[in-house]
Amino acid sequence: MTEILTDAFLPGLWAGYALAVPVGALAVLLVSVTARTSFRVGASAALGVATADGLYALAAVAGGAALTRAVAPVAGPLRSLAAVILLGMAIRTAVRALRHRGTQEGPARDVLGRPGRAYLAFLGLTLINPWAVLYFSALVLAGGAGTPAAGAAGPAAFVAAVITASVSWQLFLAAGGAVLGRTLTGARGRVVTALLSAVVISVPAVGLLLRG
Numbered sequence: 001m002t003e004i005l006t007d008a009f010l011p012g013l014w015a016g017y018a019l020a021v022p023v024g025a026l027a028v029l030l031v032s033v034t035a036r037t038s039f040r041v042g043a044s045a046a047l048g049v050a051t052a053d054g055l056y057a058l059a060a061v062a063g064g065a066a067l068t069r070a071v072a073p074v075a076g077p078l079r080s081l082a083a084v085i086l087l088g089m090a091i092r093t094a095v096r097a098l099r100h101r102g103t104q105e106g107p108a109r110d111v112l113g114r115p116g117r118a119y120l121a122f123l124g125l126t127l128i129n130p131w132a133v134l135y136f137s138a139l140v141l142a143g144g145a146g147t148p149a150a151g152a153a154g155p156a157a158f159v160a161a162v163i164t165a166s167v168s169w170q171l172f173l174a175a176g177g178a179v180l181g182r183t184l185t186g187a188r189g190r191v192v193t194a195l196l197s198a199v200v201i202s203v204p205a206v207g208l209l210l211r212g
Contacts, residue, residue: 012057012158014203015139016165019053021196022093026125027173033118034177042174044115048122050166055127057162060136061155085138086205094198097191136162 026049034042 008154008157009161011139012161013165015136015158016053016057016162017169019135019162020049020166020169022097026122029125030122030170030173031177034174037118039174039178041115041118042177043171045118045122046170046174047167048119048124049126049170050163051119052123052126053166054159054163057136057159060139061159080209083205083209085134087202089135089138090198090202090205094195097195097198 030042030045030049033045
C-alpha cells in the first residue's frame with residue numbers, strides 16, 4: 001500500500017495538478033461560464049475537463065506499459081527523452097505566460113448554460129487538445145505511473161490521482177467563478193499559475209536527468 005501511495009498516487013496527484021493548474025483559454029471560459037450562470041453549471045463543466053484528463057491518463061498508462069516492455073533495452077535514453085519533453089513543456093508554459101501577460105485571452109461568450117451541455121462541451125474541448133496525452137505519455141515512459149511490482153494497482157492509483165487532482169482544481173476554478181468572478185483569469189493570475197505549473201512540471205524532469 002505504501003509503495004502504491006509513494007510510487008503512483010502521489011506522482012499522479014503531482015502530474016494532475018501540473019497539467020491542470022495553468023489558467024489558459026479553457027479555464028477562462030470555465031470561470032466565465034460559472035460567473036454568468038451558476039456553480040452547478042460550472043461544476044458540470046469542471047467534471048467534463050476532469051473526465052478528459054482521466055481518459056488521457058488511462059490511455060497513456062494502458063499504451064505506455066506495453067511500450068515500456070517493448071523498448072526496455074533503450075529505457076535509459078527514453079527516460080532522457082521524457083525529461084527533455086517535460087522540460088520543453090515547462091519552458092513553453094512559462095514563455096507563453098510571459099509573452100501574453102497583460103492580455104486578455106479566451107472566449108468572451110458562454111457555453112450553453114445547462115449542466116449536461118456544459119459537461120459535454122468541456123469534455124469535447126479538452127479531448128481535442130493533444131497536450132494532455134503527450135504529457136502523460138512522457139510521464140509513463142519516465143516511470144511515473146507505478147512500479148511493475150505493484151501490478152495493475154499502480155497504474156490504477158496513478159489514473160485515480162490524476163482525476164482527483166483535475167477534479168479538485170477545476171472545481172476550485174468553478175468556485176472562483178461563482179465567488180470571485182474574473183479575478184483568477186486576470187493577466188496576473190494567468191502568469192502566476194502558469195509559472196507555478198512550469199516549476200511543477202520541471203521538477204520530475206530534473207530528477208530524471210540527475211538519475212541519468
